[in-house]
Amino acid sequence: MSSSLPPAIAIRLARSDDMPHLVRLQLDSIQTLCAKDYTPEQLEALIDSKANIRVWQEQIFVAEIAGQIVGFGALALCQPSINALFVDPNFARQGIGQQLLATLEKAALERNIRCLWVSASLTGVPFYQAQKYETVCRDSVWLSLRPVPVMTMKKVLIPPTQSEIIWTWIWYSLLILFVICAIVLPLIS
Structure with missing residues (x-):
């Protein structure tokens, strides 16, 4: 009896010559994958x-199996969001999306991004929910x-510290106090 291991997935940064294949x-x-969730x-x-080559400022990672590109993910460079995460339909539900997402999250953490956002397709919502993204x-x-x-979703990669929570509470309290004073002081003078 032979056990078949899943093929090894290699993830690397995209090169310019990958772009036509990624499109x-x-x-x-x-x-293929979104047909059940969207109208024609x-x-x-x-x-x-x-339909065009990606030209946004983003960090793109490619997943390969035996040298064949089977998926890619893109992390925006100017905002804390995932711009793309796509897997070849012939390789769907084999863990490629999970590995790409983990790579995108690691890259976000390296850029000190604490919370990652995504505008998920309706098809992608269950995938992101399974990876602890909240709607x-x-x-x-x-x-x-x-x-x-689409569904706007987020995942907190680094939760706020206790001191950050306290300082945020103090800041909002002072802001509210300022607004109250700005309203009340003119009324009593």
Whole structure:
């Protein structure tokens, strides 16, 4: 009886020559994995918005199995958010997304990001929930003049310390006191 081990996943930084492949992988992933959660019009808008090479300021990590790109994730450089996390549909639900997300979270921690945000597709919500992301609100992004529903989610990577909580409480208390004084003092003078 032979046991088949899952293939080894290697994660590396993306190179410029990876970009055309990442676009194709992203489009395949949207068409295949998101079809049950979005209307054909919404899928078309999603696909149209992702049809170009990524040009945002982001750190992109690529997952490979035996030299084949099977997924990628992108961490924004100018804000504490995940811009993308896509897995080839032929390799979905094999732990690739989890490893990419762990890599993105580690990169965020290295940049001292304490809380990571994501606008998750409806398809991705259960995945992020399983990775301890909490839902903040339901939202929409407008793509090709169509609203496409997403879920804004966040994960606290480094919880605030007790002293940070106390200082925040003091700061808000002083702010409230200032507002009260600004309202009351003119009334009594």
